Amino acid sequence: MLNFEFKNPTKLIFGTGKIAQLAQEIPADARVLLLYGGGSIKTNGIYDQVKAALASYDIVEFGGIPANPEYEVLLQALSVIKEQSITYLLAVGGGSVIDGTKFLASAAYYTGPEPWDILSQSIRTEHGMPFGTVLTLPATGSEMNSGAVITRAETQEKRSMGGPGLFPAFSILDPQVVRSVPQRQLANGITDAFTHVLEQYMTYPVGARLQDRFAESIMQTLIEIAPVIMQNPADTDAAGDFMYCCTMALNGLIQKGVPTDWAVHAMGHELTALYNIDHARTLAIIAPSHYRYNFRTKREKLTQYGQRVWGLTGPPEEVAIRAIGRTEEFFHSLDIKTKLSQYTENYEGTAERIEERFTERGWLGLGEHKSLTPQDVRTIVEMSY
Amino acid sequence: MLNFEFKNPTKLIFGTGKIAQLAQEIPADARVLLLYGGGSIKTNGIYDQVKAALASYDIVEFGGIPANPEYEVLLQALSVIKEQSITYLLAVGGGSVIDGTKFLASAAYYTGPEPWDILSQSIRTEHGMPFGTVLTLPATGSEMNSGAVITRAETQEKRSMGGPGLFPAFSILDPQVVRSVPQRQLANGITDAFTHVLEQYMTYPVGARLQDRFAESIMQTLIEIAPVIMQNPADTDAAGDFMYCCTMALNGLIQKGVPTDWAVHAMGHELTALYNIDHARTLAIIAPSHYRYNFRTKREKLTQYGQRVWGLTGPPEEVAIRAIGRTEEFFHSLDIKTKLSQYTENYEGTAERIEERFTERGWLGLGEHKSLTPQDVRTIVEMSY
Incomplete structure (x- = not known):
């Protein structure tokens, strides 16, 4: 066996109906940005479950994160984070939404001139804005790791990023979401x-x-x-x-x-x-x-x-x-x-x-x-x- | 599958020679209590490796934790923690030493009248004194969980305790220690x-x-x-x-x-x-x-x-x-x-x-x-x- 270090602090919450537990996981005074993709969560009931669970929170929404999360779109979300003084991110989606959220968790605290540097210069994220996830599309494993892949259409590039600051604080896996996956x-x-x-x-x-x-x-x-x-x-x-x-x-x-x-x-x-x-x-x-x-x-x-x-x-x-x-x-x-x-x-x-x-x-x-x-x-x- | 929650924040450090890495894992200003068992670590070289790795630290030692860690012995260690203003525990041993250390991590912050209550009343430890481990005897898995079993000779009892505050901050697994295990x-x-x-x-x-x-x-x-x-x-x-x-x-x-x-x-x-x-x-x-x-x-x-x-x-x-x-x-x-x-x-x-x-x-x-x-x-x- 090769030498290794292993640490994975993400709290996995598995089970039917567990989305209702969201409020136990996010600080009560958090200003939350709810991130999602093409909007399927609005037809399959997951959006309603999330909103009901977070009824007492101050929530801003950002939808439309595309598959292969796109840098230009994420920059718009980054502006929202800054303008709205967001303190906590919640990804509701599959690997693309979660990866995009990880980029934002890193970029929100990044002080360099251009957030793309995080990807192009492989800057490791030691500390990111805290975030949780509600998984709607099992595939990438992004819900319990600290890596992300971001796409830049302009240059037809896909680049990866990561670091110990990018583990989700929690991830909710409700197997009922699978029934609405195409x-x-x-x-x-x-x-x-x-x-x-x-x-x-x-x-x-x-x-x-x-x-x-x-x-x-x-x-x-x-x-x-x-x-x-x-x-x-x-x-x-x-x-x-x-x-x-x-x-x-x-x-x-x-x-x-x-x-x-x-x-x-x-x-x-x-x-x-x-x-x-x-x-x-x-x-x-x-x-x-x-x-x-x-x-x-x-x-x-x-x-x-x-x-x-x-x-x-x-x-x-x-x-x-x-x-x-x-x-x-x-x-x-x-x-x-x-x-x-x-x-x-x-x-x-x-x-x-x-x-x-x-x-x-x-x-x-x-x-x-x-x-x-x-x-x-x-x-x-x-x-x- | 039944519903579950899983979170395990222990950092596992696996590999030959990894004991030398101890100083990277313990805060430089920590006042460390080094805990061990019957003293075999002094003959198999592990004690020397630990001391060398922690040369720059302020260390107090407590040896003699027996197999099936005994409450009365642990109370002596607890006195040392209080008298010496210890801030960090380091278990060097097998499951007994690590379990004993977990009891101490809990008892050090416990404000009730009698530390045995933690066991007899099943008091969950939400927050304990931080500690790490150097595993010398693979068996119990205590190096990466938050539970412990403590023995009280007086009443011939073995009782268990645990809680999220009792995960080791890190555990070092050097496979070379196995060669000196009887x-x-x-x-x-x-x-x-x-x-x-x-x-x-x-x-x-x-x-x-x-x-x-x-x-x-x-x-x-x-x-x-x-x-x-x-x-x-x-x-x-x-x-x-x-x-x-x-x-x-x-x-x-x-x-x-x-x-x-x-x-x-x-x-x-x-x-x-x-x-x-x-x-x-x-x-x-x-x-x-x-x-x-x-x-x-x-x-x-x-x-x-x-x-x-x-x-x-x-x-x-x-x-x-x-x-x-x-x-x-x-x-x-x-x-x-x-x-x-x-x-x-x-x-x-x-x-x-x-x-x-x-x-x-x-x-x-x-x-x-x-x-x-x-x-x-x-x-x-x-x-x-």
Whole structure:
């Protein structure tokens, strides 16, 4: 096992009807900015539950945070925070709203000239404005971690940020919210969480037996509940397991003490920036090619994954190869397509373009060995056409 | 899954050589009370590492905290805290030293007439004196939870306490400490952690698929590393997995959202109080009889455990029965005896005596259904002779 430090102070509040508990979690004298996305919370009843729970609070609202939270939109929210003397943020939404809220929690206390610096200069947030979340869309795990990914349309960039000051004070997970999530988003959520686990698992063995098994546990559970959830998102047990898997997939637990990859995300982010493909789908496009291209360095973990998660038997090398196929089939079972050409007709030249963008940005090497070059990336993206 | 809240703010610092990092974790102006047990840390080098790391601090020492931390001894430490105006506690030891330190963290701020009230009246500690730990003996998980068990020799009692104010600020887990742990304590640690998992798992299914798999992961890992550790505690990988399993077995993670039992502990504590049998060994004595006696209510989980953890196949009922036997064999493989008569010749009458003690104390019901009566307890203890 590698050395590690783990601290995650977020209070997780899980259960049906738990949104009503909001007022116990936010200081009574807080001036709250309620942040949300496209407004679906106003039709599915969550908005009403939140407002009822916070009836005694001084609340300002900011809706319209888009998927892949956009810097320019967030700057508008930042003005509201300053003009209205906001002291507490409440994100009601999925990963995009929560990530956007984390940016605001950081930017609200940032004293530099331009908030984009937090992202472009990788400034770690030690202290941010306190915030909580009500999760409406299980997927990213942002509700229990201290990281965020922000998009800047102007430059077609997605950049990440983080720091110990960006853990939510609390996150409410009510499995009833899952019933109003559209099929497409359910499939995205399962795919996103599954790939998060792969990024922290599909590397090379370091004798971290428990972390490996925890990672496998999350994947096994996602595989088990996926058909249940897709057919009946009102199945409260499966919905709860789904939410909890998404949270545990990226709250730091399974990444501690093991090497992590994240090359699939790095490449996937480029596809979203270029073609606006759903984040989760970009991961499903890249992951299989990435594992095939890096088969030699990932072989042992691919075999372990095939054996333990998919129950495959046979010669190790064969199990490893078949495990990649089973992963693709799993994505297909969710109606997630795994080739770039199934999302855009204009895919030609994408690989070269991404190679160029990575090269321009100053290359540090991708993957668990930091060894993948822009040329490797080009090949992997080409294999994903 | 049942509703739950989960928050664990302890910072875990894992790795070889991490004791040197102590000074980064304790405020520079702290007046530190260094607490330890029988003094083995002075022969195995850990004491020297701690002193070197804290060379610039103002440190007072209190050694001699016994296994099953004793109230009278802790009262002496409490006097030191008050006389010396201590502001920070540092536990260097195993579960007993850490539990004793938690009592002191609570008692230091307690304003009532008699600190034993914290235990006898189940007073929850919302705010305690800050403390950190250097774990020297993996077993109890106390290094990452907010509970403690304290013994009072005078009345032959073991009582528990806890509260959000009793999470360690940090805990340092250096796998190198495992090499100086005696065989007997290694066996105890593995047995203790394994039984902690059983207490939170061997109940009835509630559709908490991920918690079940996490629990099974810990047990599978303990089974895998047990022979390695017993033969060579200097195997750093296995030692690290062992430490991490013990921590994860009782840091709140696997108990959230599921029913828990803890009847084995309740009965085991009595055996320690009466005969001074090692805590872990009392669990190994009670657990098999407890599962046989409560077979009907625990059957489904026993079967799942047999299938997933021990890889047993066959008719469910048979798998469940054999799973109990495999658990006993596992304890035997660690040279842990599983019958009370193997520990004391004076076992006759124990069952009646424990029945009486529970009845006197005011009975609330034991186990996940709160349905076990003192009479049930008597039978289970008799089955354990």
